[in-house]
Amino acid sequence: MKLLIDDAHIEEIRSLYAYYPVDGVTTNPTILSKCGKDPYIVLQEIRDFIGAEGELHVQAVSRIAEDMVEEAHHITSILGKNTCVKIPSVKEGYKAMQILKKEGYRITATAIYSPAQAFLAAKCGVDYVAPYVNRIDNLGYDGIATVKEIQDMLTANHFETGILAASFKNTRQVMSLVTYGITAATLSPDVFKAMNNNQSVESAVEAFISDFESLRGKGKTMLY
Numbered sequence: 254m255k256l257l258i259d260d261a262h263i264e265e266i267r268s269l270y271a272y273y274p275v276d277g278v279t280t281n282p283t284i285l286s287k288c289g290k291d292p293y294i295v296l297q298e299i300r301d302f303i304g305a306e307g308e309l310h311v312q313a314v315s316r317i318a319e320d321m322v323e324e325a326h327h328i329t330s331i332l333g334k335n336t337c338v339k340i341p342s343v344k345e346g347y348k349a350m351q352i353l354k355k356e357g358y359r360i361t362a363t364a365i366y367s368p369a370q371a372f373l374a375a376k377c378g379v380d381y382v383a384p385y386v387n388r389i390d391n392l393g394y395d396g397i398a399t400v401k402e403i404q405d406m407l408t409a410n411h412f413e414t415g416i417l418a419a420s421f422k423n424t425r426q427v428m429s430l431v432t433y434g435i436t437a438a439t440l441s442p443d444v445f446k447a448m449n450n451n452q453s454v455e456s457a458v459e460a461f462i463s464d465f466e467s468l469r470g471k472g473k474t475m476l477y
């Protein structure tokens with residue numbers, strides 16, 4: 254399963270890439286608004302950092318299909334044709350998805366709250382469907398079960414569309430989907446870091462270091 258960062262702060266992105274196996278970056282208008290800068294400056298910085306082949310998702314914000322298509326052309330002309338354009342899974346969005354897929358663009362159908370929406374998007378030929386796990390939970394439904402149902406639907410219908418699950422609030426939600434073998438998940442920096450946040454592990458490693466130092470001296474390692 255691919256693991257992406259759902260954030261646009263370049264320092265957070267650099268820091269996570271420095272330590273962890275990261276497969277790309279996803280953004281949305283809310284995430285970009287938190288940077289408080291021109292979105293294209295922010296996005297270009299991310300593109301420069303992850304490289305031309307790096308996976309980057311950028312959302313169109315128009316309400317009408319033709320305008321979404323125009324936005325997709327503009328986004329990719331600046332950030333590269335391989336940029337995945339996120340198109341909301343609404344009526345106008347499905348129209349835009351079909352046009353853009355015929356034109357050969359990479360499309361992520363976003364704002365997926367139900368398997369029915371994902372089915373329509375997959376029929377449009379999109380590359381990813383992006384269900385919002387935690388937001389589905391907050392509606393009183395089961396976000397993880399919804400994603401699993403979407404995966405079963407994609408498999409049963411032999412769609413090539415993958416799932417890019419989003420909106421996680423904890424690592425348990427993430428791991429439920431890792432074990433189900435979905436294509437990708439995108440995590441906020443906090444949830445990403447929590448994947449490796451275990452005080453017992455830290456204590457165990459510190460105890461190993463301390464025991465070694467008691468044998469060979471403070472600061473000594475296996476390099477002596």
Ligand code: G3P
Binds near residue numbers: 280387388419421
């Ligand atoms: O792009 C969708 C995803 O970022 C939503 O996450 O945490 O705002 O529900 P959240």
